[in-house]
Amino acid sequence: MGIEAFTGARDRLLRIIDDETDIAMILDETLASLHAVTRFSWCALMTVDPRTLLPTGGIVEGFAAEACAPFWDNELLAPGFNKFNALARSTDTVATLYDVTDGDIERAPIYTDLYAPLGVADELRAAFVLGTTCWGVTDLVRATEDGPFPSHEVSQVRSLAPLIARAFRGGVCRLDAATHGPAAMLVIDGRNQIQNMTMESRALLDELQTSGVAEPGLPSLLGAAVTRARFSRTSTNLVTRVCGISGRWLRVTAVPMEGGRGQVGVMIEPARSSDVVPILLESYGLTQREVEIVLLLARGLATKDIAAELSLSSHTVRDHVKAIFDKTHVNSRGELVARIFSEHLLDGLEAAVRHHS
Template sequence: MTDALCTVIPDVWDTCWYTIDPASLLITSHFRRGRADVPEELLQELMIHEHYSDDVNRIADLCRSASGMGGIHEATGGDARVSARWRQSLTVGSDQELRVTLRTSADETWGALSLYREEGRPPFDADARAVLRGIAPVVALAVRRMLLSNASDADAHDTDEDAPGLVILDRGFGVRSTSPGVERWLRRLPGHDRSGDRLPTAVVAVAAATLRSADRGEATVRAPFARVVCADGGRLVLYGTHVPGQGSAEGIAVIIEQASPGRMLPLLLSAYGLTGREQDVVRLVLRGKSTAQIAACLFVTPHTVQQHLKSVFAKTGVRSRRDLVGILFSGQY
């Protein structure tokens, strides 16, 4: 995608692609490609800044915006110095930044893209924005389909991995302690660093969002979380919780565990492109309801239920209710 994009948008110096959990809007992985020499330490600092600090054009804010796109200079009124992210990027020569979210609909963001130009280059113009606006939904669909890839290797993990993994970090996001065997969980996450010097993207994102919530006293219904598709086809979920205390006793706990079917179900139903009413029908099918019972629950006719099921089968590529249950509650977890 980067190579193709650079043939139609000139002077792209660096790119960064992100996958995003559409429910929590936390980044779950990222991929850089370009000519910038960015130290790994700076990449982690930028990821922490993205989820902890206030700044212009935060990806989560762009996900909620009408346009889903923003340039750094226009967002700062022409004075990019007010952006801490811009100041950090300037240390490696980046000046212009344009971000676009990868959305399939107004309320479903599956990824994002940041484009950069080095100092002395012109800002990204209307033509570049038009290209990004045109490709964003297409790339979003591709990211969404990634969730539905065959998880043939998902059952090939150690049987003693049932116990969740735990990583405790301090306020500086340094690892303070870990549970036994947590490395087995970490190495399955995108961006795992074999040297152990850098945490996977999803762990950093969840930890930073957790600390942000705690420091701002924000009342949250649920802990910050991210659902992650692993390279082996399995699905993991990460939760964050604040560990209160004085001084060095304070910390952030990130829990990593296998994603249960219930946790992944909303994501998978969205990934298949099911409408809201089709999702209602599927949930009742999974509860073992008959066509007549589903019709009564939804206040529609049995014929309408059958039409919804026909559409669901077509979108998911199955022919029966049994097959539908199979693909949703298969060994992908």
């Protein structure tokens, strides 16, 4: 696995960065590139939500499907080394278990919990980061007979990591756009009557009916958002999320139009993946500030870092965290993130992950 293999892996990644490659192909090409530069027997290669660092899909190779939940329980709840949220904030986003434990990997809870029965020599983890944003992670695991990851192979994975991050960012953004679907666009007059609308609008308007009988004109859910946007003195637009009658979440953006006649432009679209976690958090009765804090907790930020990010005192952040724990019935940050993940996101992740034997 010398310079020729590395050059081939690098060129493979460069080709998919500039193409309109879908996320499935990006994952396949990334996995092939990693195999080209280092040896491993088990692998999890995952896209993540940049706001929470929770996984959204990917490829699992070698691990049994039933190992998915225990792996993430260990990641979110157990102490350990090279946690993904720590790597994503580190100046070096690639690390091995052998190095961080000084060769004694049995010190790591993940070894005891998952790796011991497999015969594992080492684990390499990487977070794929651009700037301050993490777009994906990987966990590569070597068998006992192969020994720890050699330093030159770790260096090659480290050199590929920025290219993988660029490829993941493009694929995730295209995936969001592809699953987004056509948007409904409407112009609402000063009396909350529909003045104009696009062809796709009717189906999404039907989603917003609040009773079994179709409401004539503008559904009341949408009318409330339009009225609030029209008379708001604090913002130039209003963005909200509403749940349709099918249980599907929709994103509504209402923008007052120029002219002084009370017209409001409205866009209705399926909620993006980045909308899902805030919706779930709000279902616990969390305030907007508390939602912001949970998203920062999920990224692994300490109290003082959250305080700096939100321009709050550390004491105020601790008060918010206590309120969050009370509302979600948990006792720790890890338990909070694990609950959100296991109760609301794990089933979707398992459906989105492809397993290779």
